[in-house]
Amino acid sequence: MTPRLLRCFVTASLGVVALAAISPVEARSWSAIDALRTRLSREGVRVVQRDCPQRGLQGLYHPRSDTLVVCRSHRSAAQVWDTLAHEATHRMQQCAGGAITKRDQHQAMVVALNRSHPAEIASLRAYPRVEQLAELEARYTAKLPPDQVLHLFDRYCGGQTRL
Numbered sequence: 398m399t400p401r402l403l404r405c406f407v408t409a410s411l412g413v414v415a416l417a418a419i420s421p422v423e424a425r426s427w428s429a430i431d432a433l434r435t436r437l438s439r440e441g442v443r444v445v446q447r448d449c450p451q452r453g454l455q456g457l458y459h460p461r462s463d464t465l466v467v468c469r470s471h472r473s474a475a476q477v478w479d480t481l482a483h484e485a486t487h488r489m490q491q492c493a494g495g496a497i498t499k500r501d502q503h504q505a506m507v508v509a510l511n512r513s514h515p516a517e518i519a520s521l522r523a524y525p526r527v528e529q530l531a532e533l534e535a536r537y538t539a540k541l542p543p544d545q546v547l548h549l550f551d552r553y554c555g556g557q558t559r560l
Contacts, residue, residue, distance in 0.1 A: 429543035
């Protein structure tokens with residue numbers, strides 16, 4: 398079987414994100430969505446669903462208000478998961494003060510996404526160059542299994558609730 402997507406494993410002893418090859422992951426469940434939403438809420442993120450007027454917009458994370466929006470355009474749990482995990486990655490980046498991956502992993506992430514989800518890579522070109530790494534990480538992380546996303550969220554944002 399040919400690997401189609403790289404999966405991220407957090408190596409606790411090294412405190413770094415390492416890459417390993419796997420095949421595409423299965424559709425996401427509502428219970429995984431609830432688990433991530435609960436984690437976000439516990440750390441002070443306001444998670445809302447609303448109509449979004451901008452065509453093609455699936456969601457957004459607004460750091461100043463610590464609000465994550467999931468647009469009502471989704472048709473399945475897998476689509477909701479993808480948006481929630483993508484936007485949660487932007488929150489992780491906020492918690493980390495920047496990138497959540499190492500520079501030497503970026504090309505492998507591009508290759509993996511280009512093989513399994515080429516539209517994700519094509520859409521990166523619409524962003525200013527300074528935002529492309531953040532978007533690459535978000536698109537890549539959204540394709541990881543729920544347990545990996547939850548683990549990454551806990552690693553970068555766990556216990557950082559503001560008083």
